[in-house]
Amino acid sequence: MMKKNYLISILVTLLLMSVTALQAQSEQKKVITGPEISFDKTTMDFGTLNIGDVKVGVFTITNTGKKPLILDNVVSNCDCTVLDWSRSPIMPGKTATIKATYTAKDSGLISKWVTVMSNAETDRVILKLRGNVN
Numbered sequence: 575m576m577k578k579n580y581l582i583s584i585l586v587t588l589l590l591m592s593v594t595a596l597q598a599q600s601e602q603k604k605v606i607t608g609p610e611i612s613f614d615k616t617t618m619d620f621g622t623l624n625i626g627d628v629k630v631g632v633f634t635i636t637n638t639g640k641k642p643l644i645l646d647n648v649v650s651n652c653d654c655t656v657l658d659w660s661r662s663p664i665m666p667g668k669t670a671t672i673k674a675t676y677t678a679k680d681s682g683l684i685s686k687w688v689t690v691m692s693n694a695e696t697d698r699v700i701l702k703l704r705g706n707v708n
Contacts, residue, residue, distance in 0.1 A: 610639030611694040620705030623678040633672045637664040678707040
C-alpha cells in the first residue's frame with residue numbers, strides 16, 4: 575500500500591512538472607519574423623457631444639515587426655464614421671495613423687468600432703469609439 579501511494583505521488587509530481595513546463599513554453603514571447611501592428615491606444619473616448627458635432631480621433635500605428643506592414647482594409651460599423659488611413663507600406667519601426675471622423679447624428683451612448691485588417695501576424699484589430707450624445 576505504501577509503495578502504491580509513493581508511486582502515485584511520483585506520477586502526480588511528474589505530471590505537474592510536465593504541465594508547468596508546457597505552460598512556461600507557451601508563455602514565452604513569440605518571435606516575430608514578419609510585420610506586426612501596435613497601437614498607441616485602442617479606445618477613443620469622445621466624451622459628451624451634441625447632435626451635429628463632429629469629432630476626430632487619431633490612432634497611431636507602429637510596425638513593431640521585421641517586414642513592411644500593409645493595412646489591407648479599415649472599416650467602421652457605422653456610416654457616421656469616416657476613416658482615413660495610410661495606404662503606403664509602413665516600414666519596420668515606423669508609424670502611420672488612422673483618422674476616425676465621427677458625426678453625432680442620434681442621441682445616446684456612442685459605441686462604435688473600427689476593424690483594422692493587415693498583413694501583420696496579428697492580422698485583425700478592433701478599435702473602439704465611445705462617448706455620449708445629448
